[in-house]
Amino acid sequence: MQPQTVPPKTTTRPLLRVIVVEDSEPDAFVLVALLRAGGWQVVHRRVANAADLRSTLLGEPWDLILSDHTMPGFSAPEALALVQSTGIDIPFIIISGGIEEGVAIEAMTAGAHDFLMKGSLGRLVPAVQRELREAAVRKARRDAEASLRESELRYRSVWENSTDAVLLIDLDGTIRFANPAVNSVFGWTPDDVVGKRLDLLQPDGLPAGTWWAMTRSAHGPKALETAGRRRDHTAIEVDIAFTEMRMGDQLWMVAFFRDVTERRRAEAELRRSRQEFAAAREIQQRLFPKSAPVLPGFDIAGASHPADAAGGDYFDWLPMTDGALGLVVADVSGHGVGPSLLMAEARAYLRPLARRHSDPAEILTRANELLADDLGDERYITLLLVRLDPIRRTLTYASAGHPPGQLVGADGTLRQTLNRTGRPLGRQGSKPFTASPEIQLEAGDRLLLTTDGIDEAMRDDGECFGFDRAVTVVQSLPTATAAELVERLCESARAFTAPEPQADDLTVVVLRAL
Numbered sequence: 001m002q003p004q005t006v007p008p009k010t011t012t013r014p015l016l017r018v019i020v021v022e023d024s025e026p027d028a029f030v031l032v033a034l035l036r037a038g039g040w041q042v043v044h045r046r047v048a049n050a051a052d053l054r055s056t057l058l059g060e061p062w063d064l065i066l067s068d069h070t071m072p073g074f075s076a077p078e079a080l081a082l083v084q085s086t087g088i089d090i091p092f093i094i095i096s097g098g099i100e101e102g103v104a105i106e107a108m109t110a111g112a113h114d115f116l117m118k119g120s121l122g123r124l125v126p127a128v129q130r131e132l133r134e135a136a137v138r139k140a141r142r143d144a145e146a147s148l149r150e151s152e153l154r155y156r157s158v159w160e161n162s163t164d165a166v167l168l169i170d171l172d173g174t175i176r177f178a179n180p181a182v183n184s185v186f187g188w189t190p191d192d193v194v195g196k197r198l199d200l201l202q203p204d205g206l207p208a209g210t211w212w213a214m215t216r217s218a219h220g221p222k223a224l225e226t227a228g229r230r231r232d233h234t235a236i237e238v239d240i241a242f243t244e245m246r247m248g249d250q251l252w253m254v255a256f257f258r259d260v261t262e263r264r265r266a267e268a269e270l271r272r273s274r275q276e277f278a279a280a281r282e283i284q285q286r287l288f289p290k291s292a293p294v295l296p297g298f299d300i301a302g303a304s305h306p307a308d309a310a311g312g313d314y315f316d317w318l319p320m321t322d323g324a325l326g327l328v329v330a331d332v333s334g335h336g337v338g339p340s341l342l343m344a345e346a347r348a349y350l351r352p353l354a355r356r357h358s359d360p361a362e363i364l365t366r367a368n369e370l371l372a373d374d375l376g377d378e379r380y381i382t383l384l385l386v387r388l389d390p391i392r393r394t395l396t397y398a399s400a401g402h403p404p405g406q407l408v409g410a411d412g413t414l415r416q417t418l419n420r421t422g423r424p425l426g427r428q429g430s431k432p433f434t435a436s437p438e439i440q441l442e443a444g445d446r447l448l449l450t451t452d453g454i455d456e457a458m459r460d461d462g463e464c465f466g467f468d469r470a471v472t473v474v475q476s477l478p479t480a481t482a483a484e485l486v487e488r489l490c491e492s493a494r495a496f497t498a499p500e501p502q503a504d505d506l507t508v509v510v511l512r513a514l
Helices: 025-037 050-059 076-086 099-109 124-150 152-160 181-186 210-216 263-286 335-356 360-377 466-475 484-495
Strands: 015-021 039-047 064-068 092-096 114-117 165-169 173-177 221-230 235-247 252-258 298-305 315-320 325-332 379-388 394-401 403-406 414-418 446-450 506-513
Touching: 015 025, 015 050, 025 039, 025 124, 039 050, 050 076, 064 076, 064 124, 064 446, 076 092, 076 099, 076 446, 092 099, 092 124, 099 114, 114 124, 165 181, 181 221, 181 252, 210 235, 235 263, 263 298, 263 335, 298 484, 315 335, 315 506, 325 335, 325 446, 325 466, 325 506, 335 360, 335 379, 360 379, 379 446, 403 466, 446 484, 466 484, 484 506
Parallel strands: 015 039, 015 064, 064 092, 092 114
Antiparallel strands: 165 173, 165 252, 221 235, 235 252, 298 506, 315 325, 325 379, 379 394, 403 414, 403 446, 446 506
């Protein structure tokens, strides 16, 4: 036997106690080094014969056995048989320099937990991790069974307070115990059920003995989702789990029944909601412009990426009087189906208003009057409407409480900020909106319009993306097209908050004066 040096006690790595059945000290050293590299504090002992293995195994607790397959006067099958004769449950992994597949299969059939080749030990660490986990599970199961044998009354006390219906059934199929929850699940009292067979709870029309046959079949399901029958013969949805349990010298079948009727109803409602979301998203996507307007001397693009299946953001191009074009971005408070419907309603009002009125402030004032009742006290819409005169190359705007737009010059300077000129739609009351003074556009100007999903994109340290970063993105791409700027801004906001998912709708409109 080889002495073992214990690593310093200051290490925080988990302790792993290993018996290495190996006649080669260098080979044992390689195995221990791999385990240490895998993150364990390894205490090991090398043995090479049956006597040393037995005394080592019985002398103190161990976590793992790694055994060479063939050694002078000793072998892995012999070592495995010796370990099994002690009744100790410990992971046993065979390490071989090279044997036939049939021999490996025979060893695994005999009870070895895994088989690795010395020339290919890349699987050693994950194999050990797996077997340690499974050994822990087996130990937990043994402990639970021992605890049950020691105190049947304790388990009955747990069952008495369970919200699942629990039945204790003898091997003749007769119910010998039922907990109080059988009444809430099936409508029967425990006294009604005890002495009866499972057929009492099966749904009408199911052949007698079906459930019980499932419990006795070697290949049948031990857990199933099915219909059950209440005392009044109404059907309920139940999850059933069957398990054998030994109490003393008696083997029992325990059946656990959980009423999942409400859960199934909730799942069906969730499926319906998802279908509604999908339908709302499809309708909403159809409302967004299919293509950007083509205006000589200008490059225009826009995009909206909802946080949910359907969002509350909106952008559009509005034909206006005198050949002008309206550029609009808007945001309904919240996101989901409700806001998406209000967005569609706002769009329906804005389009005809833009065809009859040239003043952005007049359009917002009238839209506010039309939307006020539908928005109520809980919802509102922020909206920025820009009127572009492509002939005179000027713009005016009105903003209903919307995040400011930015006009970036050809040299990268921030020429102007398009600030709010009124409160959000639904919060303005009867007060009319005002429009901005006329702004003259110059060649190379880039107008950036966004919703707050860009400005307020927040990473986990609480810092927001902000308008300054948005302007920086525009400044860094002086030759980019409007479409390229739109997508780069959305990508930058998502990258800023990664790995957190997108929390709000992202909408961007860009106008370039050529």
